[in-house]
Structures are given as C-alpha cells and as structure tokens.
Amino acid sequence: MIANQSAADEYREIAGRFTGLVEAVPDDGWARRSPVPDWSARDVVRHLVDWFPDFLAGGTGVTLPRGPGVDDDPVAAWRTMSDGVQAVLDDPASADKLLVNPHIGEVPLPDAISRFFTADVFMHTWDLARATGGDETLDPQRCAVMLEGMLPLDELLRASGQFGPAVEVPDDADVQTRLIAFIGRDPR
Numbered sequence: 001m002i003a004n005q006s007a008a009d010e011y012r013e014i015a016g017r018f019t020g021l022v023e024a025v026p027d028d029g030w031a032r033r034s035p036v037p038d039w040s041a042r043d044v045v046r047h048l049v050d051w052f053p054d055f056l057a058g059g060t061g062v063t064l065p066r067g068p069g070v071d072d073d074p075v076a077a078w079r080t081m082s083d084g085v086q087a088v089l090d091d092p093a094s095a096d097k098l099l100v101n102p103h104i105g106e107v108p109l110p111d112a113i114s115r116f117f118t119a120d121v122f123m124h125t126w127d128l129a130r131a132t133g134g135d136e137t138l139d140p141q142r143c144a145v146m147l148e149g150m151l152p153l154d155e156l157l158r159a160s161g162q163f164g165p166a167v168e169v170p171d172d173a174d175v176q177t178r179l180i181a182f183i184g185r186d187p188r
Contacts, residue, residue: 007110008089011118014142015082018125021134022078030074034131035185037164041131044124046070049081052117059099060109062088089113119146126180143175147182154182 005013022045030042039047053064067073067080088094089110099112107115122142129136150157157163164184169177173187180187 006089007114007118008086010114011086011089011121014118014122014125015086018121018128019079019082021125021128021132022075024134025074025128025132029132032131034127036127039127041128042070042074044128044131045074045078048117048121048124049077052085052120053081055101055116056088056099056113059101059112060097062097062109064088085113085117122146123179123183126176126185138176138179140175143179147175147179150179150182 025041030040032041033039034041034044036044049070053066057063064084065080067077070077094109097109098106099109100106104112122138123146126136126138128134154166158165163182166184167181167186169181169187173181177187
C-alpha cells in the first residue's frame with residue numbers, strides 16, 4: 001500500500017482501473033490468450049472472482065455478493081464481486097475485524113484485502129491489458145513497493161505455486177518490467 005492511502009482508496013483506484021479494462025473487452029475478446037499460461041482474458045477475471053470470496057468468508061465470515069457466472073457475464077461477475085469488496089472496505093466496522101488464516105495468522109481485514117486481493121488485482125491488470133490490447137502501464141511507485149516487498153520472499157512465493165519462475169530482464173529495466181518478470185511473466 002502506498003503511504004497515506006487507505007485500503008479503501010487503494011482498492012478504489014486499482015479496481016477502478018481493472019474494471020475499465022474489463023468493460024472494454026469486446027465480446028470476441030474474452031477468449032484471447034493472457035500472459036498467464038493456459039489462461040484466457042476470461043480466466044484472468046475468473047481467477048479474481050473465484051478465489052477471493054471463499055478466502056474472505058473463511059477467514060472473516062464476511063460474505064461477498066455473487067453475480068452471474070464469469071462464463072455468462074464476466075463484466076457483471078467482476079463488478080458485483082468488486083463492488084462488494086469496496087463496500088466491505090468502505091464500512092467503518094471493517095477496521096475492527098480480523099482475517100484469521102492458519103497460514104498467515106491474524107491480519108486486520110483492510111490490510112488483508114490490500115495485501116492479498118488488491119495486490120493480485122494490480123498484477124492481473126497487466127495480464128488483462130496484455131491479453132486485450134489495453135494500456136499495460138502500471139503505477140511505477142506501486143510496482144516498486146510491491147517488488148521491494150516480494151523480493152525477500154522469493155523462495156516462499158515460488159514454493160507456493162502461485163508464481164512461475166522469474167524471467168530474466170536487463171539490470172537497468174524499469175520497475176514495471178522487473179515486477180512483471182519477477183512474478184513469472186515475460187514482459188516482452
């Protein structure tokens with residue numbers, strides 16, 4: 001999270017950008033290949049819509065609204081779930097809740113959403129943009145913060161199976177290129 005930005009504002013910004021990309025995908029664009037092996041543009045949205053509601057409910061008891069399935073209407077599926085996340089973050093009572101998970105312990109709910117979901121949306125913004133011809137530019141300050149936080153966890157992240165092998169890029173590559181390569185995407 002960028003200093004002096006609340007988890008709610010951070011999500012509003014990042015999810016707003018992702019939502020714009022989702023809404024811009026033409027009907028025939030959902031099958032386009034994404035940089036994630038074996039995923040289409042639709043699968044990028046499906047991943048975000050599918051994993052987070054169960055993670056949140058299991059760790060907090062908070063249930064997000066479910067829209068139509070991603071196969072039926074990826075835009076509505078994303079918007080319904082994302083609007084639910086924003087409502088949780090905008091609710092002042094959320095600041096007092098904890099997400100409890102056997103792998104990560106107890107984390108304040110806004111921090112957990114920021115660390116696990118908002119960060120995932122941010123990185124998958126590049127994937128969706130690349131798949132659909134959208135603007136692939138990511139905020140360099142946010143890229144730097146994320147990369148700095150992830151570098152010390154390299155072995156743990158790779159062992160989780162959530163990230164592919166890092167892709168080699170020149171030492172003088174910009175921070176977005178280094179982040180994308182670190183998470184296992186070929187920025188070229």
